Amino acid sequence: MRVFVEGVGLLGPGLDGWQASRALLAGTAAYAATPTVVTASDLLPAAERRRTGLPVKLALAAGCAAFIHAGRDAATTATVFTSSSGDGETLHQICATLASPEREISPTRFHNSVHNAPAGYWSIATRSHAPSSSLCCHDASFAAGLLDAAAQVAVDGKAVALIAYDQPYPEPLHAVRPISASFGMTLVMAPQATEHVFATLDISFVPEKASATRMTDSGLDALRAAVPVARCLPLLAALARGASAVVVLAYGEKNHLRVAVAPWQ
Amino acid sequence: MQPLAINHFSIVNSLGAGARSVASALRARRSGLTACDFESVVLDTWIGQVAELDEVRVRSDLDAYDCRNNRLAQLGLELDGYAAAVSAAREKYGAQRIGVFMGTSTSGILQTELAYRRRDPHSGALPADYRYAETQNTFSLADFVQRYLGLTGPAFVVSSACSSSAKVFGHAARMMAAGVCDAAVVGGVDSLCLTTLYGFNSLGLTSRAPCRPYDMERDGISIGEGAGFALLEKTLAQPADRAMLLLGVGESCDAYHMSTPHPEGLGAKLAMQHALDAAGLAPADIDYINLHGTATKANDASEDKAVCELFGAATPSSSTKGATGHLLGAAGITEAIISMLAIEQGVLPGGMHTENIDPALHSNYLRENRDARVKRVLSNSFGFGGSNCSLVLGAGG
Numbered sequence: 149m150r151v152f153v154e155g156v157g158l159l160g161p162g163l164d165g166w167q168a169s170r171a172l173l174a175g176t177a178a179y180a181a182t183p184t185v186v187t188a189s190d191l192l193p194a195a196e197r198r199r200t201g202l203p204v205k206l207a208l209a210a211g212c213a214a215f216i217h218a219g220r221d222a223a224t225t226a227t228v229f230t231s232s233s234g235d236g237e238t239l240h241q242i243c244a245t246l247a248s249p250e251r252e253i254s255p256t257r258f259h260n261s262v263h264n265a266p267a268g269y270w271s272i273a274t275r276s277h278a279p280s281s282s283l284c285c286h287d288a289s290f291a292a293g294l295l296d297a298a299a300q301v302a303v304d305g306k307a308v309a310l311i312a313y314d315q316p317y318p319e320p321l322h323a324v325r326p327i328s329a330s331f332g333m334t335l336v337m338a339p340q341a342t343e344h345v346f347a348t349l350d351i352s353f354v355p356e357k358a359s360a361t362r363m364t365d366s367g368l369d370a371l372r373a374a375v376p377v378a379r380c381l382p383l384l385a386a387l388a389r390g391a392s393a394v395v396v397l398a399y400g401e402k403n404h405l406r407v408a409v410a411p412w413q
Numbered sequence: 414m415q416p417l418a419i420n421h422f423s424i425v426n427s428l429g430a431g432a433r434s435v436a437s438a439l440r441a442r443r444s445g446l447t448a449c450d451f452e453s454v455v456l457d458t459w460i461g462q463v464a465e466l467d468e469v470r471v472r473s474d475l476d477a478y479d480c481r482n483n484r485l486a487q488l489g490l491e492l493d494g495y496a497a498a499v500s501a502a503r504e505k506y507g508a509q510r511i512g513v514f515m516g517t518s519t520s521g522i523l524q525t526e527l528a529y530r531r532r533d534p535h536s537g538a539l540p541a542d543y544r545y546a547e548t549q550n551t552f553s554l555a556d557f558v559q560r561y562l563g564l565t566g567p568a569f570v571v572s573s574a575c576s577s578s579a580k581v582f583g584h585a586a587r588m589m590a591a592g593v594c595d596a597a598v599v600g601g602v603d604s605l606c607l608t609t610l611y612g613f614n615s616l617g618l619t620s621r622a623p624c625r626p627y628d629m630e631r632d633g634i635s636i637g638e639g640a641g642f643a644l645l646e647k648t649l650a651q652p653a654d655r656a657m658l659l660l661g662v663g664e665s666c667d668a669y670h671m672s673t674p675h676p677e678g679l680g681a682k683l684a685m686q687h688a689l690d691a692a693g694l695a696p697a698d699i700d701y702i703n704l705h706g707t708a709t710k711a712n713d714a715s716e717d718k719a720v721c722e723l724f725g726a727a728t729p730s731s732s733t734k735g736a737t738g739h740l741l742g743a744a745g746i747t748e749a750i751i752s753m754l755a756i757e758q759g760v761l762p763g764g765m766h767t768e769n770i771d772p773a774l775h776s777n778y779l780r781e782n783r784d785a786r787v788k789r790v791l792s793n794s795f796g797f798g799g800s801n802c803s804l805v806l807g808a809g810g
Contacts (some may be wrong), residue, residue, distance in 0.1 A: 151590055214781065234551065234572075239525070246607045247529035258612030259672040259797055263551055263572035268798025271666035277683055279664035280578055284551035285569040292569040296584060299591035301693075320537050324545040353567055353593050355509035388589065402565045403509070 149302040149352070151410065152345040155218025155335035156387060157210035159185055160378060163212060172368070172390035173218040173381070179367045180290060184330040191273035199256050200269055201235045206332030208273060209264035214309065215274075222274035225336070226300060226308045230268045230283040230293030230306045232376035233327055235260060236317035238306035266313065289314075290377045291399040294407075297337060300349045307338040312377040328374035333384070341412065349386050350408040358404040361395045384408055414586055414691045415781045416658040418648045419806075423495035424750045425485070426639030426737045427461030431492040436754045439762045440782065444736045446623040446635050452523075452604050458619040461637025461738030462605060463488070474708040475560055480521035481604040483557045488641030489602065490561060498644055499562045502596050512594040513568035514584045516577030517553040518602035518742035518796075519568070521548035523606040533770050544763060554602055557714035558642075572742065572795030575705070576664075577601055578641065579745025579804055583643050583662035600642035601743040609636055609741060616672060618709050624739070625766040626732035627713050627778045634707045637738025641746035645769050652809030657753050660789065660805040661694070663687025667799025673711050674795060678719025681705075684801035685723055692787065692805040698722045699805070701785070703792040704776075706732020707739050714792065717774040724776075731779040735765030745794035749804055752790040756808050761785050 156166040163179040171177035188197050189208035193355040207229065215222045238261045245253055259265070264282035271280060287291035290312050297310040313332040319327055338345065361382035363369035372381045379397060386393040386409040397405040422726060425431065427445025428438035438445065444662045445461045467486040491727060506542055528543040547553055571580045578601020585597035596632050603609075613619045613634060620633035645659065646745045652658060664687060667680035674681065689696065702724070705716055713732075720730060740747050763781040770778050789807035 232550070232552075239522075242608055243522075243525050243529040246526050246611060247532070251607070251611055253608070253611050253615045253618075255612075255615040255672075258608070258615055261608065261612070262574045262797045264574055264796070264798040264800055265671065266693070267573065267666070267800065268671050271668040271799055272670070275668050277665050277668055277680060279583075279687075280573075280663075280666050281571055282573045282798075282800075284489045284572055286550050286552040286556065288547060289552075289569075292567070294569060295593065296569065296587070299587045299593060303587045303590040320532060320539045321545070324539055324543060325550075325620065355565065400565075400568065403567070 151337040154344040155214040155336035157214030160331040161329040170388040173385040210332035210334040218336035227280040228297040272366040360398040421498035422643040423493035459635040478547040513595040514581040519665040524548040573800040576796040576802040577742040579794035579802035601746040603742040624708035626708040635738040638797030656809035661688040661692030673714040678715040681719035684803040688803035701728035704732040705793040729762040
């Protein structure tokens with residue numbers, strides 16, 4: 149499946165936006181892990197903004213930046229959201245409340261607990277009625293989202309934005325599922341070349357185990373290993389270098405995605 | 414879209430275990446709802462509980478996955494000859510060529526709720542026997558189903574609240590059209606837990622009586638649990654007479670509110686229109702609409718507007734949630750299967766518990782079963798976050 153990349157959004161530890169991160173990802177500047185800077189999107193009304201959790205902020209920030217980069221209208225573009233962990237803070241609060249004698253969950257917290265909360269807030273923020281889905285595939289959540297979004301681009305012949313995010317769990321869940329940092333990224337992909345396209349991806353699902361492509365920089369590779377959706381980093385590095393490359397993304401124990409990245413024009 | 418064949422499906426919920434039990438309960442107008450006595454829950458509400466679940470333990474090689482949700486999945490997989498049909502498909506296509514796309518809203522969250530009660534009083538640590546990846550993680554369901562069936566192709570969970578297991582049909586259709594797989598195990602499982610019972614209660618959305626969709630006095634949902642699975646395969650050039658087909662999938666977002674549907678039913682209407690467009694059908698081609706019909710004030714009013722605008726007030730419709738309860742992430746697959754049973758048996762299931770249809774609602778809402786030749790059905794599933802999905806199912810020939 150071939151898709152045309154129009155825009156990228158990125159925020160993570162020491163990765164403050166796609167443009168600011170390109171040299172770090174390409175290996176031409178030194179990477180240093182500093183805490184992820186997430187600002188609340190001004191697309192949401194103030195009342196809604198106060199009610200949202202970090203995953204919504206991550207998704208909106210990465211998504212908005214990618215759509216600006218892509219020069220595409222978010223209101224008419226389908227989306228695929230993917231996350232391994234969803235809103236871990238909300239899960240913790242709910243489970244802690246339910247284990248207490250009171251058991252009174254806040255209604256806002258409950259509706260924010262659904263895995264598709266970022267997708268819901270995104271559609272409200274961008275006034276988009278376009279189809280949207282929300283996926284989870286544990287450690288392979290990025291690969292699953294990429295495959296699904298690419299299939300949608302190829303089959304429906306329409307642009308799709310893949311929005312991936314993960315948030316660390318608080319304790320005690322962190323001990324059983326350590327995720328080291330907050331991370332959000334977006335790829336806006338089109339079915340054909342447009343003036344904003346800067347790379348193509350040829351994506352195939354390969355039913356064989358393979359070693360995933362790693363990051364050269366040890367700090368970035370540690371991030372790749374420690375945040376499920378940061379498994380996208382080798383793909384972003386190939387896009388940042390702007391040269392042809394093949395990236396292998398693990399998809400479960402028995403499969404992988406082979407992504408051939410090529411610059412466009 | 415290219416129609417896909419559904420030659421095998423299985424179903425379990427509070428109406429019974431297996432298609433025959435569910436169909437006969439619907440025919441006899443027997444509801445599965447009972448006053449809530451789940452776990453330690455103290456709420457004045459009704460639930461649809463799967464009685465057979467108490468006997469189930471997950472297969473020993475998958476012991477790590479043992480939790481209420483995966484037990485319910487296993488129970489469903491073993492019904493209606495489903496696991497055997499998938500086994501035959503595995504021989505035919507190869508394990509790596511069959512995708513697994515599952516819908517769930519809360520996966521095995523009950524396991525985490527219970528583990529939080531057993532946190533170490535000093536360190537706060539979760540008990541050593543708690544298995545995060547195999548039970549709590551949203552992917553746990555698809556992981557379990559894939560391993561249980563011995564499949565190795567692409568797999569993921571769709572978790573978009575109450576539209577989850579309707580949307581899996583769209584994902585599977587795209588994956589098959591893109592050539593990533595030749596067949597797909599689709600379905601959904603959601604099981605009772607404290608999060609949804611107390612959560613919907615906090616929103617004032619749980620009924621104190623068995624839920625009454627489209628009734629004047631409707632006051633909220635009854636939460637249920639259940640599992641459903643279907644096997645999607647490519648169709649022959651000429652599908653056999655009465656072969657069951659997925660004809661269309663339509664998806665949309667409300668872009669309105671996280672937990673309240675669009676008051677004019679805008680997103681619902683878009684999803685239904687997209688599903689008809691994908692099927693290449695007109696509203697008049699639909700013989701019955703299985704409504705989302707949750708029995709909240711807002712859902713039924715919004716859905717009714719959307720249905721009436723698109724279909725007019727003649728198309729027979731009903732919600733089967735009075736019988737099953739609202740199965741949340743498993744509602745889409747459950748109602749898709751109930752729709753296929755209506756086609757197979759030529760009976761439109763009348764809604765239960767509804768005594769006086771709200772005069773503000775104008776759909777042709779069935780309160781009694783009706784014998785009818787049913788060729789094509791539209792099934793609606795709408796969820797939190799304004800996530801909407803409609804399916805068109807039909808018989809070939």
